[in-house]
Amino acid sequence: MKKTTSSDISTEEKIKIAARTLFTKKGYAATRTRDIAEEAGINLALLNYYFRSKEKLFELIMMEKITNFFGVVGPLLNDTSVTLEQKIVTISGNYIDMLNDNPELPLFILSEIRMNPDQFATRLPLSQVGASHLFKQLREKKPDLHPIQFLMNLLGLTVFPFIMKPVLVQSGLLTEKTFEEQMVQRKELIPKWLRAMLKKS
Amino acid sequence: MKKTTSSDISTEEKIKIAARTLFTKKGYAATRTRDIAEEAGINLALLNYYFRSKEKLFELIMMEKITNFFGVVGPLLNDTSVTLEQKIVTISGNYIDMLNDNPELPLFILSEIRMNPDQFATRLPLSQVGASHLFKQLREKKPDLHPIQFLMNLLGLTVFPFIMKPVLVQSGLLTEKTFEEQMVQRKELIPKWLRAMLKKS
């Protein structure tokens, strides 16, 4: 029987929590194992005891985050029972909700991929997108626009504000609160804008 | 009289060129001064001789890049002789041209700002945007949409594809060549999409 209850967290879990915080905030290279240990309130040696190395620990966290990030689109991609319109609303809405809770996610994932493109390329569930039902729907609806162009728009309109957030808030152009309000608004605006893009021209 | 001619580059300049390449590709933390020295083909000690420290050198490059990045919008912001429509076309067009030459720029700037938000906040020319002529034009044209929302769209549609580029290319969803072609297309598409967003609803 595990001695861990909901109120006392195992050392292993403490390290993972601290690693999640620091890695996603500062990235791999700028994060010190000593800082993780301190943040977790444990001894530095235990990090290596449980996870063998900084890199192994990082990969664990990274895979978790990639799953989070692509989990929003994944299940919808090939669902033939959902209309294009519904997919758009669901994807952008779910992303905004998820990113409101994890605003640092996109910048973290994208910058780490940039540093090691080939290492993560194979593990990304993106390769299937090209043959997905969503792409088929897009081609039918608007043959003269490459589905990738549309995907860039969907993600750009949804994800980019969260990437800009630190800049906008720090520059005083926006407060945390008004940012969140605007993101809520966008859940209705984005589908409207995307719908216009798919109109026959 | 300087002995430097156009064909032989001064040591100082060699270091700056190497630093530009490595910092923008890997970020501050992951870049080693030894790598910069090697890339520049100079002795490690010379880096400190010319720039005192890694950090000083980095700040120099960073300021350069911020100037590049915001230079595209800056001059247009308060130009009262340019219509809103023209501003949109110019901004997105110029950005796409500039980013086609410097695709790593946005991810570099945004991830470094994320690591040190307050350090760069003051130096960003973004605070003036709120009082700009562009924002005034946007408020007049479409009072029910917050200008920031529009700015997010303009930048999201323009800049985000370049942020996604490594992911898209590495996952095999796109080749370098088709990416560039699509970006050229977007120079006409983006203004069209944005125009639709500013229509009376």
Add this chain to the structure above:
DNA sequence: GTCTATACAAAGATAGAC
């Protein structure tokens, strides 16, 4: 499983010769 102590490696910075 957890901690102390320490080895080992890498990175940034500098002194001093040329």
Add this chain to the structure above:
DNA sequence: GTCTATCTTTGTATAGAC
């Protein structure tokens, strides 16, 4: 201005006691 050699600091990993 440039180089070699070296110092210091910081970061990662491990050995061994409890």
